[in-house]
Amino acid sequence: DVQMTQSPSSLSASVGDRVTITCRASQSINSWLAWFQQRPGKAPKLLIYQASTLESGVPSRFSGSGSGTEFTLTISSLQPDDFATYYCQQYNSYSWTFGQGTKVDIK
């Protein structure tokens, strides 16, 4: 099974900060990677799929990059609505794996 290592596990940031979260896959997954935002008590929300494609309706301050084994989610200017937990998810051979999550809170 493909393992996903997400970092950092948590970070503190201020409104307006640029934030970067990384996911590493244990083997190449091409571009089969997605990013999600989850607020407490809510279902995850898809932000980015195919490593860099923005889901419809998601603000353009979110962007994704990478391929193979290294992937990045960037929030260009953190907004109050963005304080949440973020997960990456990979697809390989009919199975999914999620990263451990990154909690973004207010500095």
Place this chain on the structure above:
Amino acid sequence: QVQLVQSGAEVKKPGASVKVSCKASGYSFISYDINWVRQAPGQGLEWMGWMNPNSGNAGYAQKFQGRVTMTRSTSITTAYMELSSLRSEDTAVYYCARRNDWHSPDYWGQGTLVTVSS
């Protein structure tokens, strides 16, 4: 609009089984796989498996093989996930999610809390 509406919270005793439903609407039910993901309290997301509503074929994460069954009823556009031999570690919120064409879950149900306690 696409909606996945799940059944309500359940409390089960160790050793029992639970069956969670996921009612789909707003799209062609047979055209998109349904996946199931769970989240234990305060923990991350854990994938359980997938089910193709058109064929009824399913695939399960190794961890759940032998304990989970994913089925569907096309007449009522509903997917089901049944987990047997429940133990306390199965206490979690269970989500159904539609898989998009890029193997990512684009729509999620609201989640169903399953509590396993004696």
